[in-house]
Amino acid sequence: MFTLSDRLEEDIEIEGKYYPINLFFDVVLRFFDLMDDENFFDSDKIEIAFEMLVGTEKDFEFETKYKAVQAIVTSLIIGVENKQKKSSGESSDKKIYYDLKQDAEYIYASFMQEYGIDLIDQQGSLRWEKFKALLSGMRDTTKFKEIVGIRAAKLPTGKGTEEERKRLKELKEMYALNKDQKSREEELDYMFNKLAGGN
Template identity: 30%
Template sequence: MFNLKNTILINGSSIPIATDFRIWLKFQDLIQNLKENEESFYKLLNFFIEIGLNLQVDQFEDALKEVVSFFSGEKQNKDNLEYRSEKVFDFHKDEKYIYSAFLQEYGIDLYEVEYLHWHKFKSLLQSLSENCQLTKIIQYRSVDTSKMDKENKKFYKKMKQVYALDIQEEKLTTEQYHNNIREKLKKRFEDIQKIKGGEIVNE
């Protein structure tokens, strides 16, 4: 029931992968900052190698689907949730709040912990109490002030400005969000045609 996934399935074969949360935070960066150039392509290839994948061309489709699925989490993939139109969370800009929250609520020092599974990290992050500063910040960013009285509206407007994030995101279902990631990654691979002996390589 509580087994944490440590492999992905590619062409019917179960392949072990690295699962520490720090590695998968790198993937978060990659998919947010992919550009149409070789540097982005090779950064992506390096990530696949870092988690333990040495891909053949005919394995790419399965691998890409499985990597995105692992990153997103199995439960989230099954639920057709909606992503809010307003971005309310950022792993890097909120780093100090995440660190403090884990230390305060779970006694986990994220700078010192030797290993923490990505899915466990996400579960703990989603289970923070209402008294946690990070939870309050997310509430400030996401709260609807349209029906508040003048005093509360003024307060929350100020908090929104204090803790504002730069990027606004389109409102998407979970399935649409994952499909967009897959298409974006797939295009980066297709942009570069450096393939030797049927194997995608990094020079």
């Protein structure tokens, strides 16, 4: 969970020793790309993810790597607050109206517009937690938030709304996501559960 009172986690304990973690936003985005890549088996994804996220060349058993990746994803990438909501019975069915890959140009432009931050220059520097906080804090006047608003908007009904309805429908088609978005939490939970069953 992102707080202003604690420092960001810099390392992870594995078998009694601490190793640095790489949680820059660009590393996490590459991790998501890896998870979406159907050319790799889930076990291969864990091996590669461990190399990406944990700064050590020391070799560990697969089970250890699996647990380390799961811990990083659960507590730092997805966030424990999502897990707490799920366990307390709160709805996690919130529809997702953006895709970090498909909307990359809009996100880049909106970071420049809102904060004067060049995300290309921030690779290897800006932490994932800060990136998420800045992304969610953007004003509706940014291109990214405008597009998310269009996707989330309900088509108007009633007399006199035909033109408005037609225009919104066109905008929805123009900015439609390439595929239905499942939550990252759902996808990653599925993968971890499948691997846990096979271990």
